[in-house]
Structures are given as C-alpha cells and as structure tokens.
C-alpha cells in the first residue's frame with residue numbers, strides 16, 4: 001500500500017482550477033498551492049502501478065498540469081490500525 | 086499527533102511535509118513526523134536510471150529499502166524525482182534478480198558455484214589468449230556500470246590481457262557527442278552545467294524528447310519558463326512529443342535531414358547581425374571537412390548554399406520557421422541547446438553536433454551564464470565511467486589515449502604492468518567488435534551490465550557470434566536476450582548493494598553507498614573482475630584492490646593535471662557533498678561551473694598573455710591556440726534514405742515509463758502494465774492511405790526483416806515517419822534498424838531506417 005508525496009507543477013494561471021479538479025479525484029489529498037505553480041499532493045494506491053495510474057491521469061486529464069514529480073515514496077506495508085506513536 | 090490518527094494518515098502527513106520541504110515550504114510547523122520515529126535509516130545516493138543524475142535519499146529499515154525520497158539538498162533535482170523513481174526499490178527486489186552463477190551444460194544454463202564458474206572463465210580466456218592472442222578476447226561494458234567497475238575491466242583487458250578490445254554501450258548513444266565536443270571545443274563534455282537552465286532566455290531542444298527521456302531536466306525548464314514567460318523554447322524533432330506542450334516553435338525536419346536547418350540558422354544569424362564579431366575574431370577557427378582553415382568570410386560564403394529556402398527543400402522545414410528560429414536564437418541574450426539521440430545516433434552524428442556548437446560559437450553564446458551547448462546523457466554513468474573512465478577502445482582512464490606513448494607509460498606505471506602490455510593501436514569499436522565475434526576473430530567476450538543481443542542495431546545479425554563464441558555475461562537480472570547466448574552468467578550486485586561513483590551529464594561525480602546486502606550470491610562487478618584477473622594469473626596486479634575507495638583513489642590519481650581533474654573528489658568528501666563538478670583539483674576546490682573561462686582553475690592558471698582579449702580559452706587536448714572550431718559541414722542525408730520500395734522513415738526512441746532494454750523497468754509488472762506492449766505510431770494521413778486504423782495489427786518491414794506491432798494512429802510523427810519505442814524484448818525493434826555508423830564516432834544510425842508498413 002504505497003503512499004507518495006508529489007509535487008504537481010502547473011501553469012501559474014491554471015493552478016486554482018487544477019487544485020479544484022484534484023480535490024475531486026479519489027486517492028488524492030492536496031495540501032495547497034505553493035510558490036504560485038506547485039500543488040502539493042499525496043497519492044495513495046494499492047500498488048505502485050495504481051500510483052502511476054493516478055499520476056498519469058493527473059498529467060493527461062487536468063488542464064494546466066505540466067508534470068507530476070514524486071518527492072517521497074513509502075513502500076512499507078501500512079495497515080490502517082490506530083497509531084501508538 | 087492525535088492518538089486516533091491512523092498510521093496511514095501519519096505517513097500521509099509525513100509525505101506531504103517532506104514534499105513541501107523540497108520546495109522550501111513548511112507545512113506543519115513544530116510537528117514530529119513518522120520518519121523521525123520509525124527507525125528508518127536514511128542514506129544519500131543517486132538514482133539508478135538515467136543520466137540526469139538525480140539525488141535520492143534511500144530509507145532502509147532492517148536491511149530493506151522501505152522509502153525513497155528526492156534529495157532536497159541535491160542541486161540537480163532539489164528533492165524532486167520522476168515517475169521512474171517509484172520503481173527503484175522494485176528493481177532491487179525484482180523476482181528476476183539472478184542469485185547464483187550459471188554455466189551452460191548440454192545447451193542449458195544450470196546453477197554453478199562461484200569457484201566452478203570463475204575457474205571455467207579463467208581457463209577458457211587463458212586458452213584463447215594463449216592460442217589466438219589477446220585480441221581474440223573482448224570486453225563490452227556499460228554506461229550503467231560504476232566508474233570503479235569499468236576501471237577494473239580496463240586494467241584487466243588493456244593492461245593485463247593486452248587487448249584494447251574494450252567497448253561499452255555509450256558507443257551506441259553518445260560517441261557522436263564526444264566527437265562533437267572534441268572537434269568543436271577541443272575537449273569532451275560540456276562547458277556549462279545544469280545551472281545554466283535557470284539563467285537562460287532560450288532553450289533549443291534538438292532531437293531530444295526531454296519530457297520523457299530526461300524528466301527532471303524538463304521540470305527545471307518548465308519551472309523556469311512558468312516563472313519567466315519571456316523564456317522561449319524551440320524544438321527540432323520529426324515527432325511531436327510531450328515536450329511539445331510548452332514549445333513556442335517546433336521545427337519538424339524529415340528524419341536525418343536537419344544539417345541544412347542548422348546551417349540555414351547560422352546563415353540568418355550572420356546575415357541579420359547576430360554574430361559576435363569580437364568572439365569570432367579572438368576565439369574561433371573555421372575549418373572545412375578536410376581540416377583546411379578558412380576565414381570568416383569564406384564561412385559566410387559556404388553558408389550561402391544554405392538559405393532557408395534551400396534548407397526547406399532539403400529538410401521539409403518551412404523557410405519562415407527556420408528564419409523565426411534563427412531570430413529567436415539571435416535575439417535571446419542567452420541560449421542553451423540540449424540534444425540527445427536524435428542528433429547522436431546518426432550517420433552524421435558528429436557533424437550534427439558540430440553544427441549546433443556552431444550556433445553558439447558564432448553568436449558568442451557560450452562561456453557565459455545561461456548560454457551553453459549542452460549534450461544530455463542517456464545512462465547514469467556514461468560520462469563518468471566510460472567517457473572519463475576510458476571504457477572505449479581508443480581510451481585509457483582519465484582522458485588518456487592508447488595511441489600516446491607517454492599516456493600508455495603513465496597508466497601502465499600506475500597499474501603496475503609493463504607499458505608494452507598496452508597496445509598502441511585502438512581496439513575494435515562496438516560494431517567492428519561484434520562483427521569480429523561473428524567472424525570468429527574474437528573468440529571470447531565478457532559482457533557487463535548490458536544487453537547487446539537486444540540493443541545492437543540490426544541486432545539479429547550479431548546473434549551468430551554470440552551463439553558461436555565463448556560469452557560471459559555479468560548481470561543483475563535473468564534472463565535477458567543476451568543471457569540466452571551466454572556460456573557463463575555471473576550474478577552481479579545492484580545499486581544499493583554496492584558502493585561506487587556515478588558521473589552524470591554535467592561533469593558531476595556523485596558517491597553511492599552500499600546500503601543493503603547483495604541478493605543471493607551476487608557480487609560487485611569490480612570484485613568479479615578483480616577475482617577473474619587473479620584467477621587468470623594476475624594475482625600481483627589485482628592484490629591491492631580490497632575496497633572501492635582504493636580503486637577510486639588510483640583512478641582519480643590518473644586525472645591529476647588533466648582537464649577532468651578529480652583530485653579534489655576523495656570518497657571522504659564525496660560522501661558529504663552532493664557531488665563535485667570537475668575540474669576539481671584540490672580538496673578545498675568547490676568544482677567548476679563554467680569551463681574555459683573565469684572560475685575554471687585551468688583557465689585561471691593560464692599566463693596572462695594567453696588570455697589577453699579572450700574571455701574563453703579552449704585549452705582541451707584537441708584545441709589549437711586556445712580556439713574552438715566552427716566546422717563547415719555540408720548537408721548529408723541518412724545512410725538509408727526512403728525509396729519507392731521503403732517509403733517510410735522508421736525512427737525509434739524512449740518512453741517515460743520504460744528504460745533501455747527493460748532489464749530494470751521490465752522487472753516491475755506494474756510498469757509493464759502501464760505500457761504493456763510495443764506499438765508503432767503512425768500519422769493519421771499515412772494511416773488513412775494504408776487503410777490502417779487505431780489498434781490494427783501491422784507489419785513493419787525494413788531491409789533486415791519484419792515485425793508485427795499494434796498501430797497507434799496519432800499525429801505525433803510527421804507524415805512519412807513511423808515511430809517505435811525500443812524497450813520491449815519480445816519486439817526488439819533494433820533488429821530492424823540499420824547498423825550503418827558515423828565514420829567519425831562509429832555510432833550507429835538508429836534514428837533513421839527506410840521501412841514499409843502494411844496492415845496484417
């Protein structure tokens with residue numbers, strides 16, 4: 001169940017629209033627009049392949065998205081039990 | 086953190102915060118994140134996949150890689166990675182990793198012990214050497230091997246066995262760039278670095294699908310353009326690629342016909358007053374193909390044959406677009422050209438490189454921040470290990486040449502072998518080497534970390550030699566198309582299982598630590614070669630190489646005083662910094678952003694009279710009087726032009742999701758699912774005329790055979806051109822490619838072959 005933090009590079013004038021569209025996508029959580037044309041998002045997939053499918057649909061379906069760049073990928077088997085941390 | 090927060094949410098927040106940190110943003114001030122408590126050990130390393138050289142941080146827990154993040158402190162990628170990085174740990178743990186040596190017995194590869202395998206290889210190689218001479222043996226390496234690995238191979242084959250038949254797959258991808266730099270600037274590798282990206286006003290991307298082949302370079306270009314709308318991008322490519330989404334102008338030449346376009350751009354640049362007369366006067370020679378010197382006036386006269394209209398006739402690029410491109414190049418205060426295989430893998434690859442350099446030289450757009458003529462590298466250590474490490478048949482480590490007696494003596498002394506062991510003549514280049522294997526002239530070959538049975542052009546032709554001669558393959562993955570022909574397969578450590586140095590596109594050498602144990606019985610390639618040397622009887626010569634650092638130190642000692650001086654790049658230092666850009670002559674030197682000019686320690690040390698009136702001094706081994714050369718290269722088309730019989734130009738290339746022959750990316754079922762099978766792109770107009778619709782099965786045929794593909798009808802290739810990605814082993818398109826090669830660089834012309842296409 002990998003989790004990836006990604007930077008989504010957008011055309012500055014289309015960043016707001018891209019954020020709205022990203023917020024409607026499953027398995028994508030956004031963390032705002034930064035420095036005008038970066039959207040920070042976290043992708044969750046059942047597999048690496050699903051992460052890539054999400055990445056591809058962000059790139060191909062959301063206008064103004066120039067690229068999706070993973071910055072952090074966690075590959076650990078992550079269960080959804082309550083944390084003791 | 087709220088106790089009810091699930092671990093998954095905790096990791097999500099960590100992922101977001103870590104990603105934000107990469108662009109200097111703090112998302113959750115004061116919060117403690119999963120990584121700080123999870124017992125993960127982080128190690129600074131380098132991405133294994135491409136020549137961009139991105140820094141990665143590898144998170145290891147209990148001997149396993151559990152996390153990967155972009156290294157925010159690395160100046161190349163500043164914390165960002167491309168989608169291939171998703172798969173990095175998958176490659177290490179792939180099911181196709183080879184865990185033990187194998188020997189062919191009764192036609193089948195069967196498990197063997199290291200002892201048995203090494204004894205067999207040593208005995209066989211020694212027999213061949215004794216009975217047929219050293220030149221009956223050969224080594225074929227890789228731009229993915231570490232510098233230390235190629236160094237060991239060079240010593241064993243050139244210094245001990247006594248053959249210069251040492252080649253590597255960079256011959257197939259960047260030999261023309263080497264030839265271009267040597268002939269134009271007098272020294273191999275670019276004058277500038279990636280730092281120029283954020284300082285330029287114009288990008289000229291020629292024969293490079295940067296978005297897919299060098300994604301992080303593309304991201305930097307995009308980021309720069311998004312923040313600076315005045316920045317312009319010109320693309321020259323016969324095919325529309327994802328890089329196009331940001332192009333201001335796209336020139337579509339017929340494959341193999343772009344030399345005239347470059348000359349026509351030079352023609353306009355001079356005619357419209359964009360030439361830098363002072364730079365021309367003090368820094369340049371003009372030469373024709375016979376190396377005769379000419380004046381600037383004569384060069385101008387040569388260019389009269391390349392008006393935009395004539396170039397249009399030759400290339401198919403509209404004259405107005407050529408003029409527009411030249412004006413954009415001329416008007417921009419700074420310009421950065423980048424190119425890859427589209428220019429290199431050509432019958433006139435060196436000329437194409439020269440003509441791009443010409444544009445920078447005549448306008449003086451070189452040697453200043455934001456201006457450079459910058460070749461991009463495909464493999465992660467093609468520059469470091471093979472170009473600099475001397476892994477080609479005419480080279481010795483550290484930019485030394487086999488033909489120079491003083492160089493042979495210097496290297497032999499360091500290696501502790503008689504200078505007479507190193508032959509004074511270059512060995513066979515890649516195509517000649519595999520032809521000699523076919524002919525039985527070469528009887529034994531050691532192949533390391535590469536898959537020539539799939540990646541050679543006209544590949545099928547060379548399967549004969551692989552089948553008939555004694556072939557040893559050292560590989561991390563099994564099977565590959567090449568292991569099908571191997572007599573012995575040796576399991577090699579991969580990426581996090583070994584330490585060593587990679588040198589990327591921008592002259593930067595970076596250290597990679599060993600983080601995990603080798604899988605199964607796999608061993609580090611450099612140690613396999615060292616031990617083979619000992620087994621062959623060179624016990625004394627290989628006794629000292631106990632560690633990677635000993636190999637690296639010996640190698641960097643050979644670079645002392647050379648243009649690629651790495652004396653300041655000790656392991657101790659490389660372990661701390663994010664790579665060093667040579668020349669870096671001492672441990673306190675920061676590395677060199679621009680070569681041949683102020684700030685380059687070699688330029689700075691030149692006597693004042695040499696530098697008088699010159700902001701650059703081209704001091705490289707092939708330059709004379711400190712001058713670069715503008716070459717008068719005439720138009721020349723591809724080696725195999727289209728004809729009535731074969732009316733299409735077949736061109737090949739990469740896609741984002743896969744890498745090379747898929748030995749690494751193909752191990753990931755996920756990556757395969759994303760682009761599951763090979764396909765051919767055909768322009769809608771051509772598809773209509775051939776009655777082909779999307780997803781039809783089609784046959785592509787060249788003079789070397791035919792192969793079936795699924796058609797993708799798409800307006801990416803221009804009419805008359807078809808495109809096939811070259812990664813899939815079940816559809817090795819290279820079998821259909823031409824093995825005609827550039828007479829200078831000996832790099833084959835993968836990029837253009839005459840073909841026909843029909844519906845099944």
Ligand code: SF4
Pocket residue numbers: 132133134135136137138139162165166167168169170299300301302
């Ligand atoms: S651009 Fe190349 S080096 Fe960088 S993460 Fe992608 S594959 Fe690795």
